[in-house]
Amino acid sequence: MLLEIKNLKVSYKTVNGKTTVLNNFELNMDRGDSIAIVGESGSGKSTLGGAIARLLPPSGEESGEIILNDQNLLSLTEEQMTKIRGTEVFMIFQNPLNSLNPVKTVGFQLSEAAQIKAQRNGTSVAPEEINKIVVDALKSVRLPDPDQIVKRYPHELSGGQVQRVVIAMALILRPKLLIADEPTTALDVTIQAQVINLLKALNKEYGMGIIFITHDLSLAYVISKKIIVMYAGTIMELNESSDLIKHPDHPYTIGLLKSVPTDYKTNTRLFYIKGSPPSFFNLPKGCRYSPRCDKAFGKCHEFEPSLIDVSNGHKVRCWLFE
Numbered sequence: 001m002l003l004e005i006k007n008l009k010v011s012y013k014t015v016n017g018k019t020t021v022l023n024n025f026e027l028n029m030d031r032g033d034s035i036a037i038v039g040e041s042g043s044g045k046s047t048l049g050g051a052i053a054r055l056l057p058p059s060g061e062e063s064g065e066i067i068l069n070d071q072n073l074l075s076l077t078e079e080q081m082t083k084i085r086g087t088e089v090f091m092i093f094q095n096p097l098n099s100l101n102p103v104k105t106v107g108f109q110l111s112e113a114a115q116i117k118a119q120r121n122g123t124s125v126a127p128e129e130i131n132k133i134v135v136d137a138l139k140s141v142r143l144p145d146p147d148q149i150v151k152r153y154p155h156e157l158s159g160g161q162v163q164r165v166v167i168a169m170a171l172i173l174r175p176k177l178l179i180a181d182e183p184t185t186a187l188d189v190t191i192q193a194q195v196i197n198l199l200k201a202l203n204k205e206y207g208m209g210i211i212f213i214t215h216d217l218s219l220a221y222v223i224s225k226k227i228i229v230m231y232a233g234t235i236m237e238l239n240e241s242s243d244l245i246k247h248p249d250h251p252y253t254i255g256l257l258k259s260v261p262t263d264y265k266t267n268t269r270l271f272y273i274k275g276s277p278p279s280f281f282n283l284p285k286g287c288r289y290s291p292r293c294d295k296a297f298g299k300c301h302e303f304e305p306s307l308i309d310v311s312n313g314h315k316v317r318c319w320l321f322e
């Protein structure tokens with residue numbers, strides 16, 4: 001087992017009081033697994049990513065257990081956490097500039113990553129070897145002219161180039177778990193496809209476990225073996241990606257799938273799920289999705305269903321399946 005999350009609770013302190021965004025969150029992930037977390041804006045996806053990497057803002061509070069490689073991350077001090085960030089867990093953000101230091105050149109930062117990796121492996125590497133590791137990583141992510149790129153500062157590169165530099169850093173550090181939070185949202189579609197293929201390669205070729213956070217079900221399907229559909233801070237459905245796409249069970253998953261445009265006729269009206277996700281300050285009684293659900297019946301508005309096992313590895317939180 002690579003990652004086991006038990007009873008995770010995350011709250012934020014706000015001017016209107018404390019709001020709990022994730023409650024009783026559970027997740028199991030094997031080594032080399034790839035799991036996508038999908039849901040509408042505000043469903044708690046980034047909060048989950050930040051909670052795992054212990055990179056929540058100061059207003060965030062988390063409790064429960066996040067066991068990565070037999071170590072509960074929530075019991076580590078910030079100093080201990082700093083020692084495992086990068087090589088055990090590495091996070092890629094939607095804005096790749098957040099992952100890099102703006103006042104250090106790309107070459108400096110990638111060399112530093114190579115040195116950290118060597119130190120943590122208990123080995124030493126000569127400067128020329130470091131330079132080769134850096135240039136090779138930049139070539140692997142298909143950045144042209146690596147000798148020029150290393151001399152530049154992050155702001156001197158395009159968004160797609162910076163995201164590839166960050167992936168080169170992941171390639172050097174080879175973390176056991178990579179959390180990619182909407183890494184391609186800010187990129188155009190061709191660069192997006194290149195970045196997705198690079199992430200898939202990290203997963204397949206180096207056995208890196210990947211948690212891919214996205215609002216885009218098609219991307220989730222392309223990149224991951226399993227998909228978790230989240231709504232208002234809870235898991236609504238979890239299944240193998242192809243099964244989830246072909247046989248969605250939860251009415252929310254069905255709605256999300258129907259919202260993905262599939263043909264190019266100009267007179268096609270796009271489907272959307274009526275209503276909007278609830279505020280965490282004012283969650284509906286019963287199932288959180290019930291006010292928007294076209295299949296909701298009496299019980300759904302009264303009691304929250306639990307996440308039940310429908311079949312091996314397939315879980316659904318819906319009264320229709322109890």
Ligand SMILES: Nc1ncnc2c1ncn2[C@@H]1O[C@H](COP(=O)(O)OP(=O)(O)OP(=O)(O)O)[C@@H](O)[C@H]1O
Pocket residue numbers: 012013014021039040041042043044045046047048057059060215280
């Ligand atoms: N720093 C914060 N302080 C207070 N509330 C926050 C903070 N960050 C997030 N939230 C709240 O937590 C909830 C979940 O937000 P989160 O960003 O995790 O969702 P998301 O699914 O990643 O959304 P998006 O796709 O828009 O990034 C939202 O209601 C959001 O307003």
